Amino acid sequence: MADASYIDDELFDDPSLCEDDSEQQGLYEHFAVVADKGQSLLRLDKFLVARMEHCSRNRIQAAADSGNILVNGKPAKSSYKVKPSDRVQIVLPYPRRDNEIHPEEIPLEIPYEDDDLLLVDKPAGMVVHPGVGNWSGTLVNALAWHLRGTAIADSGEMRAGLVHRIDKNTSGLLVIAKNEQAHARLAKQFFDHTIYRRYVALVWGDFAEDEGTITGNIGRSPRERQKMYVFEDGSDGKHAVTHWRVLKRYNYVTLVECRLETGRTHQIRVHMAWQGHPLFNDERYGGDRILKGTTFAKYRQFVENCFALMPRHALHAQSLGFEHPATHRELKFESDLPADFRALLAKWDSYKQSEN
Incomplete structure (x- = not known):
């Protein structure tokens, strides 16, 4: 029997997007x-x-x-x-899968752990779940090793307590269950959308307002199977809501926080791109080229240097809050921006100061 869990697919990325059909309310x-x-x-x-x-x-x-x-x-x-x-x-709420997971001794950053759950601060570049082209070296392989000897790992459950996922190139926090009861109760919170999730993103362009909400059904693109797509008329895809707020303006790019009301595949990336604000250096959704700014060669070189400094989309899962599945206490965790993200913002800070 597969585990009784809800696997939230917000921002999950693999070469074929083969797993995003596991999403949400379809059973x-x-x-x-x-x-x-x-x-x-x-x-x-x-x-x-x-x-x-x-x-x-x-x-x-x-x-x-x-x-x-x-x-x-x-x-x-x-x-x-x-x-x-x-x-x-x-x-x-996901299709049945029968792939065997092999435990691998891979170092993990674990800011919190108790008898029921653990938090992982995932680095960019680590795939969460094995899939086509990524059968080893994933977070689940590492969790299968870390949780060896526990009931949930010894049961052979391939997800090893995984309740939600983020993209390979998104950094930040994930919660992992260590037993069946914790897994089921955390899964229910994700399914009910009561989990607090806050992401930080650097996106192209400026905003007329300081905050807002993006609502648009998300599904697989009818033209490009590797991408997700917003269906404006609501006839296809699944209901998706992203709340955003400006944190800092850099003229040509903006640092925003995004709070998820739903958890659709690539939700922040596709919602922001749909609104004309692709994530900085997001290759899949068009953010890996100069979209705003001057035509001067010096500026072009500056942006190219920024892309090299952070060779991934600029997105970090910074905050995660939920009710503890055993104690029922409200917990909230924060993750510092990783070094590449901090360096990127420092570079834009310097550029903005030089422009003033």
Whole structure:
């Protein structure tokens, strides 16, 4: 049985975008069985344990608690008594995957850890989940090593507690569950959009206002399969909302914070590009060329030097807040901007001062 989790795909990036169909409110069947006509009344968890290999009763109970087990199309608790001809399904918000994860001893920056969860401050350049072209060296490979000996890792679960993801070239905070209960409860918070997530981005252009909201359905581009796309008429894609606020203006580029109300693949990148403000050096969405500024050769060289200084899109997952799955305390974590981002802003600071 796959884990009872919601995998939030905000900003997930791999060469084929093959995993972004795991997104959000669509549910995918991972297991289904119809009770015999002679089935005697039996608790749902016991019924499933007897029919599923390598699946503990605790895992089934966690799935039921998070609403991922349906009986005749409706969520059912572990205590539900299965009746003759009942159709039982395990449904999760991502397609089933069967790739084996190999633990790898890869150093991780872990600003917080307890018995239930841990925080990872992911560096830019690290892929979160194995996929086409990236079967090793990922965050999940590193987590499988770090969490070895824990129940969630020993169960063979390929995500090793992963609840959400960010792009390979996005740096910043991710929360990881260390047991089934924590995994299910954190997953529910992501599914309900109650997680606080704040990103910092450097984007092209200036803004007429100091803050605003971008609302536009996001789905895979009908013309370029490697990109996501905003469907203005709302007939396709999935509902997406990004709140933004200006932090600092540099004339030709602007530092903004983005707070996510939803978590769609590449949400900040595609929403900002749609509004005419691609992320600085975002190759996929057109931010890797000069979009604003002068025609002077000196300026062109300055921007090229900035691209070389930070050879990735300028996006950092800076803040993450949620309710602790065991203690129910409200937690909030902050991540400092990485060195390349700080150096990039220092360079734009110097340029702005020289222009004044």
